[in-house]
Amino acid sequence: MNNISKKILLIAFFLTVSVNLYSQKEKSNTIGIVDVSTIATQLPESQEADKKLKDMQKVVTDSLMKMQESYQKRVEGYLKQKTMMPAAEQQKSEEAFRVEEQQILQFREGKLTELGQKRDEFLEPIRNKIKTAINEVAKEEGLKLVLDKTSSVVLFNDDNMDITFRVLDKIKRGKK
Numbered sequence: 001m002n003n004i005s006k007k008i009l010l011i012a013f014f015l016t017v018s019v020n021l022y023s024q025k026e027k028s029n030t031i032g033i034v035d036v037s038t039i040a041t042q043l044p045e046s047q048e049a050d051k052k053l054k055d056m057q058k059v060v061t062d063s064l065m066k067m068q069e070s071y072q073k074r075v076e077g078y079l080k081q082k083t084m085m086p087a088a089e090q091q092k093s094e095e096a097f098r099v100e101e102q103q104i105l106q107f108r109e110g111k112l113t114e115l116g117q118k119r120d121e122f123l124e125p126i127r128n129k130i131k132t133a134i135n136e137v138a139k140e141e142g143l144k145l146v147l148d149k150t151s152s153v154v155l156f157n158d159d160n161m162d163i164t165f166r167v168l169d170k171i172k173r174g175k176k
Helices: 003-028 036-042 044-084 087-141 164-175
Strands: 031-034 145-148
Touching: 031 087, 031 164, 036 044, 036 087, 036 164, 044 087, 087 164
Parallel strands: 031 145
Antiparallel strands: none
């Protein structure tokens, strides 16, 4: 082979190696990291949902406090008069207190379930909005996998893989 052929072969070899290395670099960054909690806390809808839930929780807590205070006063009154009551009346009063305790517990459990359902109801559209924006950014960036930064699965990530603020920007631009 002459010198020119060797040089052309050498250049072709380096071009092939360079193209392969470049394509491997492009393929290696197909994972993105996103901090869903950062996005959620910055959305006005999340803040509004949080306020509604706290207001509802306060109403439930206040109702429970009133029920418990009323119950406690009746128990204290009963204990003061218990020694002067006939045994049958004592038994009837104590059974009424057990029933009332159960009612208070059932009220509490029912309200906690209701609050959980309301929380899910308020957060579902927010989750969907965030997921849609993540999907759009992932497609734009050519990502194959996006992980939540706050999950225990992500042990380390390079900051240039974090798409949190691109997703947040996508959501905010989508409002305009």
